[in-house]
Amino acid sequence: MGEPVKAKTNRIGLEMAPYRGGKTTLCAGCGHNAISERIIDAFFEMGVNPRDVIKLSGIGCSSKTPAYFLADAHGFNSVHGRMPSVATGALLANRKMIAIGVSGDGDTGAIGIGQFVHLMRRNVPLVYIIEDNGCYGLTKGQFSPTADVGSTQKNGQPNDLPPIDTCMLAVQLGASFVARSFSGDKKQLLAILKAAIAHRGTAMIDVLSPCVTFNDHEGSTKSYAYVKEHDEPGGEVNFVPFFEDISVEYDPGTTTAVTMHDGSKLYLKKVAEEYNPTDKLAAMRLMHETHARGEFATGILYIEPDKDDFVNQLNLVDTPLAFLPTGTVRPGREVLDAVMEEHR
């Protein structure tokens, strides 16, 4: 009889169990499941207590996933395309919570494009993940607004409208953290997710996540084979959380260092000589050029670590609004008397 194997714990002493979720009901091999795994890893490794987290979603395959990670977090699966508003309201009520929202390409790019736009404008402190497969899974494979021109459905039907590039849109709208990744790139996705958790503001991550059932055939630009083939990693993403004191050797000529809101450090390898992830124009140019080549740039494409976030801008008291005592939120008798006097 050997010693019982001690379960692995993280820096706040929690085991993996509360970070896991219910059993997935998505198709075997679905990219979304891999993303859920990375979310579990990221929160565990960052040492965030799931009880401090709110996880939200809209409607669709991707929006089912909050049930499959962070079992102890407070979950809210809302209505199609409207999760940003629900997340905004929840964060106004309790500014202390850490929020993660999962959306899909239909949920964000079609029905939810309006709320997506205003979420970016406001810079609400939320990790916003788009699990992007270019199609509607739950309704059996129709094109979504992120499908490329010429990409075909399973029945051979080609898509003839240009795609919405959510990352490009986000940069233009004033998002403070814009990244793109691939559900099959474990290392990169995990680093991006950890950086997103450390970021204060909207961290928008478009994760290409092939649909094994409806969009994994020859002719689709969102199939595993195609995505793997055309992924252009924008250099390595090295994330060093604030609680790890690692001196990273880096060459300022080829790497950009970014200090994040919580003191964590991000080292981004330059994709090109003139590329700077804090420069909007450079980010746009990179996306345009790779897109023109039929490829897509992945990595942290744009970051503005010090941009004021929406909740901060509202200058709220420190105590979450939800828990303010009556004495604080109900003005005294003299206030009503004064107002009544004004109306006499």
Add this chain to the structure above:
Amino acid sequence: MNKVVNDFSIQVATVNGSGSQTANLVLLRSIFQMGIPVSGKNMFPSNIAGLPTWYTVRANRDGFIARKKEVDFLVAMNAETAREDVMTLEPGRAVLYDEPLKLNQLRTDLTFYPVPFDKIVATVCTDAKLRRLVKNMIYDGVLSELLGIEMGEMEKALRKQFGKKVKAADLNMGALKAGADYAKQHLTKADPFAVERMNKTGGMILIEGNTAAALGAMFAGVTVVAWYPITPSSSLPEALIGYLKKYRVDPATGKATYAVVQAEDEIASIGMVLGAGWAGARAMTSTSGPGVSLMSEFAGLAYYAEIPGVVFDIQRVGPSTGLPTRTAQGDIASTALLSHGDTKQILLIPSSVEECFELAQDAFDLAERFQQLVFVMSDLDLGMNTWMSTPFTYPDRVYDRGKVLTAENVKALGAEWGRYRDVDGDGIPYRTIPDTGMPSYFTRGSGHNERGQYSERPDDYQRNVDRLARKHETAKQQVPAPIVEDADAEVAIVAYGTSHWAVVEARTQLEKEAGLKTAYMRLRAFPFPAEVDAFIARYKRVYLVEQNRDAQMKMLLRIELPAGATNHVRSVLHYNGLPIDARSITDDILVQEGRKARDTVEAAAAVGRGAAAVATAAREGE
């Protein structure tokens, strides 16, 4: 000539954007300060500037403050409508008009008072740009002289109106006095209408319903407000923002104890309200019919996932864009059943500014008690017009935060807590609020069992919606009860919201003119408390007064009450966009009672219809 004291209406016809509102409020307030009950109703176009607008001040010694159809004293400042305004007056009425309009040539059975406004304004205001705005104060001066409104009260009202803007107040005082002087020197009183001091408004206030509702929300401890501009709701959140900035900022730190967001649309507004309500805040939005329509999907989520929130619906005329600046009670049925599937919402219906203040507070308590949306169904007439009221009572109630479990409670329950389990038999389950250390559950708008887990099982689904029906039953006895006034009579009147004021007056008319005594019940909420069923059963003929075409409240009664219980309920419907008046109710009931012929009533209605009541081709706008 018999004097008519403290019982008349003054209608000022001007154009939108000419700054006449200040003069109209000074007129209203000065009569009010003389102790006479008043009401002020603005009938304005959906337009920024340049279209006709009519403001009616009613003074009534008996305290009747509903709209009155007849105009007794017309102030014709708008060339475009002046002719029509004059032609629709009843004989014996008075007209104060801008001299160049030569209105006195139109009729011989009215008293005409020509006033050369441009000449007078040139003597008191050197700045040509300001003349247009100051001009209106001249008619106040003329009226003070003709009607006997004390100049001291006019000045007091004017100074109050301008507050700290002393220079503007002085300039306007000059115009007021010039108007009065002109009347003294050039006009001879020839109409019967007069104001004489009374003592019926002592200690009372003048306020709009939207301002009152905003105050109610602030005292109810609202912390999250998300809204989107829409007529006639916007003045509610705007008043609320003003009060919150003044009274809800921590003096020590300068930090806010509230968050207000002007959202991108009504869907985002209600989404934010739900997010905030789910996370434990007292959250609200304010909108009108088109906004409520947009909120429908979220309203179903709130009902099914059981999330609190408060929605003020300041009703206007629909369908579609409808008449954005006119009043109606047209959202009752659609809001009560708002969203797809089997949903039933809670509605509270204020009749007065005081109830706007009080029901706002009930709404937050009930929303958290029942974990669902509560709609406060106000309307344009109540929300945007000026009403007299006794001062509001300070609320010292304990906020009802509903069935919220803490971490300790849940721990004590062990594995027993089910988010959607009916523990107490009242249909209301226990919830936790997302926070550090709080036991979590998964909230979803899809099928769920008692533990909040995803479920498509037929028994889980049915048990859950049956429990929601049980919750609706519980709500019946906890929403505000109807106000009942029984009588030894065969006939009863049932009304709700702003119809109340016209009903009170109509009951007096019915008794005076036809010896018809009536009982009266004023509904204040949906679902209906048991008193509602009982009252309706007690009377032979019941007249349900509504400001919509389709008798929407009657529909709801039919849905909620036992079969046959509403067979003797008849309808009195008023839906032309103008606030309901007593005469319309009285005549309609007398016709249905067989005491008056329909055609005589219709002939009478055709007379005395001011131009304001004649359709004007207004440009479309929001």
